[in-house]
Amino acid sequence: MLKWLWLSSLLIVLDQASKWFMVSWLSLYETVAVIPFFNLTMAHNTGAAFSFLAQAGGWQRWFFVGLTVIISTGLIIWLKKLSSAAKLEAISISMILGGAIGNVIDRLCHGYVIDFLDVYYGSYHWPTFNIADSAIVVGAALLIIDSFMATSAQTQEKK
Numbered sequence: 001m002l003k004w005l006w007l008s009s010l011l012i013v014l015d016q017a018s019k020w021f022m023v024s025w026l027s028l029y030e031t032v033a034v035i036p037f038f039n040l041t042m043a044h045n046t047g048a049a050f051s052f053l054a055q056a057g058g059w060q061r062w063f064f065v066g067l068t069v070i071i072s073t074g075l076i077i078w079l080k081k082l083s084s085a086a087k088l089e090a091i092s093i094s095m096i097l098g099g100a101i102g103n104v105i106d107r108l109c110h111g112y113v114i115d116f117l118d119v120y121y122g123s124y125h126w127p128t129f130n131i132a133d134s135a136i137v138v139g140a141a142l143l144i145i146d147s148f149m150a151t152s153a154q155t156q157e158k159k
Contacts, residue, residue, distance in 0.1 A: 001082040001090040011098030015131040016105060019114040031118065041118040043128040046111065061111050068104040072097055088146040095139030102132030 026032065026042040033039050047060060075097045082090050106113040115128035 001079050001084065001086065004079065004090040004094040007091060007094040008098035008101065011095060011131065011135045012102045012105070015099070015102035015135070018131050019106065019116070022116040023114060026116070037120055039118040039120070040116050041128055043115040044110070044112040045115050045128075061107055065104055065107050068100050072100050075100070088142060088149070092139045092143035092146060095135045095142070099132040099135035099139065102135070
């Protein structure tokens with residue numbers, strides 16, 4: 001199922017191109033209102049999801065790079081071992097992999113991840129994110145859905 005690596009590659013290209021565009025267009029913390037619940041806001045995240053460990057002093061950059069390399073290696077091995085029937089699982093893993101690599105490129109090149117998508121309701125703002133983050137979340141959600149579908153299919157087979 002390594003044939004699905006094209007999806008990972010596409011997501012990496014889209015992620016990096018969108019970040020390049022946003023960096024060339026917006027200054028740090030600059031915001032452009034798009035619709036009543038969505039802005040484009042330039043942000044740098046030195047931490048992980050939701051800025052976890054963002055104030056850790058710098059060591060977290062290499063920790064997250066190393067962790068991403070280990071996880072990405074595991075995902076590629078997992079993808080390689082999948083049967084050809086596991087299409088949704090392959091898509092999910094490829095999305096997670098593409099998102100992880102997109103963000104690790106930022107960490108290696110800049111020391112932080114470039115975020116710019118700002119969703120909010122009233123005064124509550126979800127932490128800014130990017131296309132790579134979206135790919136990871138959607139991929140993880142699809143993987144969970146796939147696992148429920150597989151469990152349901154196994155239950156039906158036992159009946």
